[in-house]
Amino acid sequence: xxxxxxxxxxxxxxxxxxxxxxxxxxxxxxxxxxxxxxxxxxxxxxxxxxxxxxxxxxxxxxxxxxxxxxxxxxxxxxxxxxxxxxxxxxxxxxxxxxxxxxxxxxxxxxxxxxxxxxxxxxxxxxxxxxxxxxxxxxxxxxxxxxxxxxxxxxxxxxxxxxxxxxxxxxxxxxxxxxxxxxxxxxxxxxxxxxxxxxxxxxxxxxxxxxxxxxxxxxxxxxxxxxxxxxxxxxxxxxxxxxxxxxxxxxxxxxxxxxxxxxxxxxxxxxxxxxxxxxxxxxxxxxxxxxxxxxxxxxxxxxxxxxxxxxxxxxxxxxxxxxxxxxxxxxxxxxxxxxxxxxxxxxxxxxxxxxxxxxxxxxxxxxxxxxxxxxxxxxxxxxxxxxxxxxxxxxxxxxxxxxxxxxxxx
Amino acid sequence: xxxxxxxxxxxxxxxxxxxxxxxxxxxxxxxxxxxxxxxxxxxxxxxxxxxxxxxxxxxxxxxxxxxxxxxxxxxxxxxxxxxxxxxxxxxxxxxxxxxxxxxxxxxxxxxxxxxxxxxxxxxxxxxxxxxxxxxxxxxxxxxxxxxxxxxxxxxxxxxxxxxxxxxxxxxxxx
Numbered sequence: 001x002x003x004x005x006x007x008x009x010x011x012x013x014x015x016x017x018x019x020x021x022x023x024x025x026x027x028x029x030x031x032x033x034x035x036x037x038x039x040x041x042x043x044x045x046x047x048x049x050x051x052x053x054x055x056x057x058x059x060x061x062x063x064x065x066x067x068x069x070x071x072x073x074x075x076x077x078x079x080x081x082x083x084x085x086x087x088x089x090x091x092x093x094x095x096x097x098x099x100x101x102x103x104x105x106x107x108x109x110x111x112x113x114x115x116x117x118x119x120x121x122x123x124x125x126x127x128x129x130x131x132x133x134x135x136x137x138x139x140x141x142x143x144x145x146x147x148x149x150x151x152x153x154x155x156x157x158x159x160x161x162x163x164x165x166x167x168x169x170x171x172x173x174x175x176x177x178x179x180x181x182x183x184x185x186x187x188x189x190x191x192x193x194x195x196x197x198x199x200x201x202x203x204x205x206x207x208x209x210x211x212x213x214x215x216x217x218x219x220x221x222x223x224x225x226x227x228x229x230x231x232x233x234x235x236x237x238x239x240x241x242x243x244x245x246x247x248x249x250x251x252x253x254x255x256x257x258x259x260x261x262x263x264x265x266x267x268x269x270x271x272x273x274x275x276x277x278x279x280x281x282x283x284x285x286x287x288x289x290x291x292x293x294x295x296x297x298x299x300x301x302x303x304x305x306x307x308x309x310x311x312x313x314x315x316x317x318x319x320x321x322x323x324x325x326x327x328x329x330x331x332x333x334x335x336x337x338x339x340x341x342x343x344x345x346x347x348x349x350x351x352x353x354x355x356x357x358x359x360x361x362x363x364x365x366x367x368x369x370x371x372x373x374x375x376x377x378x379x380x381x382x383x384x385x386x387x388x389x390x391x392x393x394x395x396x397x398x399x400x401x402x403x404x405x406x407x408x409x
Numbered sequence: 410x411x412x413x414x415x416x417x418x419x420x421x422x423x424x425x426x427x428x429x430x431x432x433x434x435x436x437x438x439x440x441x442x443x444x445x446x447x448x449x450x451x452x453x454x455x456x457x458x459x460x461x462x463x464x465x466x467x468x469x470x471x472x473x474x475x476x477x478x479x480x481x482x483x484x485x486x487x488x489x490x491x492x493x494x495x496x497x498x499x500x501x502x503x504x505x506x507x508x509x510x511x512x513x514x515x516x517x518x519x520x521x522x523x524x525x526x527x528x529x530x531x532x533x534x535x536x537x538x539x540x541x542x543x544x545x546x547x548x549x550x551x552x553x554x555x556x557x558x559x560x561x562x563x564x565x566x567x568x569x570x571x572x573x574x575x576x577x578x579x580x581x582x583x
Contacts, residue, residue, distance in 0.1 A: 058543040065528075066552055066559055101435050228489065231465050231517030242489065244464070249492045342435050343485060343496060345466075356483065358471055371467040371485070379520045408543055 023051065028393065030059045036133050037404035041381065041393065048389050053382045057408055064409035068368035073099055073173050073335045076364060081167045083370055084406040086129050087122035087349040088168045089115075089158065091406075095368075096171040097252065098344035098355040102337050103173070105307065111175050111300035112254045117188070117291040118161050118170060119346075120284040124195060125154040126349030126401075127235075127277040127284075134274070134398030135206060138215055143202055150198040153191040160184050173335050174308050175301030185292055192285050199281050207278070216270040220384040220396035223268055230383070231376040234351025236400060239276045240268030246347040258290050270399040307335050332363060350374045350401055372406045411436045416460050416493060424450060429500075441498045444508050451514045454486065454495070462486040462495060465515035468522060470529040474555040479503040480531060484511065484518075501531060510536040528553040 029040040038059035044052040064083065068076040080091040093115050100107065107115075132147030155165040161184065162170040162177050170177055206212050222232070227240035237244055245262045247255040263279035265272030301308040309328050314321025327333040339361040345354035351373030358367035377400045385393050411433040420440055421428045427446035432439045442450050454462040467485040480501040487494050499508050510533035511518045522533045523542040530551035533539055541548065547566040550557055 058541075058545070061543040063552065063559075070559055104435070228463050229516060231515070233464075233466075244489050249489070250494070340434055343437060343467075343494075352466060354467055354485065356467065356469060356485070367471045369467070369469045369483075371469075375520060376517045379517065 026390070030056075035397065036137075037402055039378065039402060039404060039407075041397070043385070043390065043393065045390060048391070050385050050388055050390060050393065053385055053393075055378055055381050057378060057404075060404040060408040062409065064370060065368055068365050070364070072331070072364040073337060076368060077171060077173075078167070078169050080370070081169055082405055083372070083409065084126070084349060084353070084403045085166060086403055087119075087126035088166065089122040089170050090119050090126075090346060090348045090353060091370075092168060092171040093119050093253075094344060094346040094348070094353050095355050095357075096173055097346065098342050098357045099173045099337060099365075101342040101344050102340050102357060102359055103307065103335075105174055105302050105304065107175050107302050108299050109254075109296050110180075110298045113291050113295040114161070114176060114180055114300055115171065116253055116255065116258075117288055117295070118158065120287045120291070121154045121157050121188075123284045123347075123349055124281050125151045127281045128154075128195075128199075130349070130398075130401035131202065131274060131277055134395065134401070135212070137394050137398050138212065140206065140209075140212070143206060146198050146202055146205075150195045153194055157184075157188055157191060160187055172301070172309065174304065175299075179300050185295075188288060188292055192288060196282070196285055199278065199285075203278060207275070213271065216274065216395050216399075218267070219270045219388065219392050220399060221267060221269045222380070222384060226383075227268060230380045232351070232380070233373055233376075234348065235276045235280060236273055236377055237351065238263060239265035239272035241266055246345055246352055250345070252344070252346060257294070258287050260284075260287050270395045273399040334363065337361070345371065348373050350377065350403065350406070353406075370406075370409060372409065374400065374402050374407050378402050378407055414438055414493065416491075417495070419459065420450070420454070423453070437496060438494065439496045439498065441500065444499050444501065447497075447499055447511070448509055448514070450497070451511055454497075455514055460488060460493070461490050462488045462493070464489055465511075465517050468511070468518050468525060470525050470531055470553075472529065472553065472555045477502075480506055480529065482508060482525065482531060506531045507534055508532075509534050510539075512536055527551070530554065 024045045026043050026045055027040065028043065029035040030038040040056040042054045043050050064079055068079055077092055077095060080095045081088040083091045128147040128150055132144040136144035158168055159165050160181055162168050222240050224241045227237050227242060232240065241264055243262050243264045248262055260283045263276050265276050305324055310321045310324040315325045337359040339359050341358045343354055343356045345352050352371065353373055354371030356369040357365050360366040381397065384396050413431065413433055417431050417438045417440060421431050424446060427443045428440055429443060430441040454460045464487040466487050469483050471481045471483060473479060473481060478500040482499045482501060484497040486497065501508060508531065510522055512522065519537065520542060522536050523539060525531050526533065526539050527541040527544055528551055545566065549563060
């Protein structure tokens with residue numbers, strides 16, 4: 001026996017009237033397999049529909065700002081590694097650029113190019129991790145393995161540049177931790193086509209996949225006005241159709257010399273956020289290629305003995321170099337930043353990553369504020385999942401790419 | 410010396426002494442606003458055709474413990490169409506660290522104000538739900554104040570009774 005849709009709805013209404021649905025409180029997280037990172041989402045459900053939700057954060061609060069206030073200008077850099085631990089180099093660069101703004105120094109061209117090159121590699125690794133994790137939570141485990149494979153090649157670039165894979169500590173005030181090693185450019189040239197291959201592979205596997213599209217299309221929609229009102233930045237804002245990218249709108253470093261497009265979405269749903277990230281990955285690889293072509297030879301550090309650490313050949317070769325080294329590491333003798341304040345923002349993996357730094361002329365920052373890009377994104381979760389099914393919470397959450405280290409600081 | 414952009418000089422012309430100070434440190438526009446005038450200034454900055462600061466970026470505070478007034482709340486705004494940036498500051502006394510909430514104009518400031526309250530103890534009048542966000546409910550003091558020692562230990566928090574667990578508190582009343 002078959003019934004028409006009309007009859008079905010009529011029956012369903014009667015059932016709902018006779019058996020009122022009791023609302024249920026469900027607690028997701030702080031440690032839940034589908035919640036990468038520690039965050040707690042509390043939802044109240046009517047059947048499977050989310051009627052109310054709240055987000056609780058702070059599980060990974062490690063007092064970043066308070067710790068930085070006790071550090072010197074250079075030792076605070078390692079704390080920035082632990083903000084967004086998926087693309088730590090962008091944090092290093094953002095912090096150092098803010099301090100350099102206060103010092104009013106510009107680092108040599110090669111240093112700028114190296115920073116941009118490695119930042120873009122970090123952006124690719126950030127986007128790939130985000131895509132892989134989000135899709136894994138929808139059941140496609142293979143993609144995660146592909147992205148991890150590609151991330152490994154990018155980690156090799158970081159490792160060559162600074163000796164570490166995750167806790168990079170790559171920049172110094174006035175330059176980099178070390179000049180780029182020999183063979184670095186070949187390593188990058190080798191990695192780019194392989195990473196691009198993986199991106200294409202994911203594209204073929206997922207972008208037109210019916211199961212994936214059914215799960216993510218029209219889910220978690222944020223219009224352009226809403227996205228601006230909720231202070232979205234980065235890929236999530238661009239997926240809603242606002243072409244705001246700090247690399248273009250407020251160009252810093254050498255981005256005004258590079259050719260890249262800013263991908264923009266139309267619907268602002270989870271699918272658009274995925275597509276924007278995929279395209280940005282390709283654009284970043286394109287930027288790396290341009291950096292390799294344009295990068296001039298020369299020093300990477302500012303030629304100022306008060307700021308830059310001396311070369312090891314000088315430290316062990318002559319007395320001035322040795323004194324420089326001691327001055328550089330000793331309390332009250334290291335880098336001196338004049339009193340003042342500066343705000344510098346860079347385009348992080350998730351959006352506007354800003355550093356607001358106040359100096360009182362002392363040893364280290366008087367105040368070191370990090371503006372976390374995923375803080376407002378997570379704030380908007382209750383708005384985005386309202387009236388969605390409980391199963392939709394996972395793709396929405398995955399598409400925001402929340403990084404707890406950055407959000408809770 | 411950096412030249413003042415037109416929106417900054419216009420702001421001072423329009424609001425007169427309600428703008429305590431304008432400056433351009435390192436080429437970045439800064440305006441210090443009286444607490445009472447903040448709402449009017451923000452409304453103007455957000456909606457006027459010449460400014461259109463539509464994107465709220467950041468809200469934080471700085472504790473200048475040796476100065477009077479002691480606290481400075483710092484708000485960063487961006488205009489997406491004009492590509493402008495401005496930094497608004499409100500100075501608050503130690504005895505009266507209260508300022509109007511900016512959530513009516515920029516709803517995204519909600520969590521930022523909660524964080525500022527949590528870490529600096531600055532209260533925002535008119536905030537929909539001003540409670541701690543990064544720290545837990547039983548935390549004593551506001552750790553980013555300069556007179557809070559970095560190695561201070563916190564008292565142990567009593568195990569919450571099942572009936573007052575935060576779970577249940579979080580459920581909004583029907």
